[in-house]
Amino acid sequence: MEEIRVELEERSYGIFIGSGILGSIGGKFRKYEFSPKAALVSNPTVYGLYGEAVVDSLRNEGYEVTVILIPDGEEYKDFLWAYHILSRLLKAGLDRKSAVLALGGGVIGDITGFVASTYMRGIAYMQLPTTLLAQVDSSVGGKTGVNHYLGKNMIGTFYQPRLVWIDVDTLKSLPKREFLAGMAEVIKYGVIWDREFFDYLVTERERILSLDPGCLTHIIGRSCEIKADVVSRDEREEGLRAILNYGHTVGHAVETVTGYRRYLHGEAVAIGMVCEAEISEALGIFDRAEAAEIKSLIESYGLPSTAGDALEADSMLKAMALDKKAVAGTLRFVLPEEIGKVRIESGVNEDVIRGVIGD
Ligand SMILES: NC(=O)c1ccc[n+]([C@@H]2O[C@H](COP(=O)([O-])OP(=O)(O)OC[C@H]3O[C@@H](n4cnc5c(N)ncnc54)[C@H](O)[C@@H]3O)[C@@H](O)[C@H]2O)c1
Known part of the structure; x- marks a missing residue:
């Protein structure tokens, strides 16, 4: 244990x-x-x-x-x-x-x-x-x-x-779709905090998907360790804790715009993580090859990386502005700088967001 x-x-x-x-x-x-x-x-x-x-x-x-x-x-x-x-x-x-x-x-x-x-x-x-x-x-x-x-x-x-x-x-009795949605949050920890863990998720994919107890204990343990570390430093989300919201600014908007019916929370976060990596890339903060690595890992776990034509930019922007994590209407994004390291960025230009989400 x-x-x-x-x-x-x-x-x-x-x-x-x-x-x-x-x-x-x-x-x-x-x-x-x-x-x-x-x-x-x-x-x-x-x-x-x-x-x-x-x-x-x-x-x-x-x-x-x-x-x-x-x-x-x-x-x-x-x-x-x-x-x-x-x-x-x-x-x-x-x-x-x-x-x-x-x-x-x-x-x-x-x-x-x-x-x-x-x-x-x-x-x-x-x-x-x-x-x-x-x-x-x-x-x-x-x-x-x-x-x-x-x-x-x-x-x-x-x-x-x-x-x-x-x-x-x-987890043996959990429907597969629910399990995979949880994997989106696990992948998130790799992106925001730990490159080595991200790589583990790439190399051990099959054992994880076959619910190997040792692998599960490791990935759950490492995820909890990262969350515990972040929460210990900022319990009430006054600063650092916000990095746990990587993928969630866009993800919540995806859930809102699709009426909470089309995607499970983790699936929407998966789409959000890909979009936010692309926003970071468009701003010149993040390397294209690393953004592609995130997308590919997400897809390899059977998670959606795009909502296709379901997302209309105006509705998405409106939903993001109403999110309770937006402070005084200013959008905040958690953007990867490299896999394992993120920064919080306010005031991302709307055109950049539109460019990534599409119309
Ligand atoms: N407090 C937080 O920090 C935080 C963070 C993220 C999400 N949330 C909240 O978590 C909720 C979503 O949680 P969830 O994804 O676990 O959904 P859930 O609690 O609805 O569980 C999903 C489904 O799986 C079933 N289930 C649960 N365990 C099972 C098992 N072992 N075998 C078979 N079926 C099982 C449930 O009965 C349910 O039908 C949302 O309300 C969200 O707001 C809270």
Whole structure:
């Protein structure tokens, strides 16, 4: 089992990654001396696959576990379902020393973290992520939240988990398309931080795609390490943390313009990473051959590198300006300077963006 630390002084925590570790969460949980009443939040899909192993493990350690399921889907990551979970916690009698566990993908992790941050002014929560995206991204770093009908993730908090417990075996049941979408975020870490890791993703592609547990532990571990490093230096996204948004300025606009239906988040980020590399190239910041390497790696993982004719420049620019990451309407891009190093650039000329996105 690999352990990675997120260093945030008194809020520091460990990320544990291994194969077949889900059923041993109880022993780990015991070390925290929480109240005997705990809750597990999940959805029927994930709970049906892994719920019993987790609940049995906690019950074997003497915990009384309330299971709270919400329907499966992004549309349920909202205030009403958060309210529902809060009500269940109150009815079950969880107290300020209780802990909540999130078992599932980013939707479950985000809403559970949000609930934990507000229940009795904040109780402990643990992440047991079961999608690749959640394992390498959403479960680490403490961004929690729910959607509002006026915008995604518009309501939320920064609230760190006590522990992240990643069992790579859960990826065996994940639909292939979801796995590949998670790979977009993994590739992102290589581009923004680590050339050697990028090369590993090129050379070990087949083993990764065959879900070799050693390879998975390595790529998830390295991704978490990079995210942990960035978050430790800038927890609240006042500076450095913004580099994690590489591919996301264009990616979010792609999701908006296509009504969140055509692409999974990671797929839109893949398109965004290629566009933003090309913007960097057009500005003379980034080498053409390296931009081509990014595109080729993305395509080699079966991810889209372009949205074809789906993107119309005016709508894309409008969507980018409305993004919550735009500050006072100024667009900010994370642009590669070389693979493994990026910079944040504001005020990129609109014509350059149009030139890359096309009309
Ligand atoms: N907090 C953050 O920093 C952060 C970062 C990125 C994304 N997010 C959020 O994450 C969410 C997306 O997360 P996601 O991509 O994990 O989607 P998701 O949680 O909707 O999971 C995708 C699908 O896979 C299913 N599933 C999960 N694990 C499975 C498994 N092991 N086997 C079979 N099926 C499984 C789920 O039930 C769901 O149907 C979005 O709401 C996004 O806003 C948050």
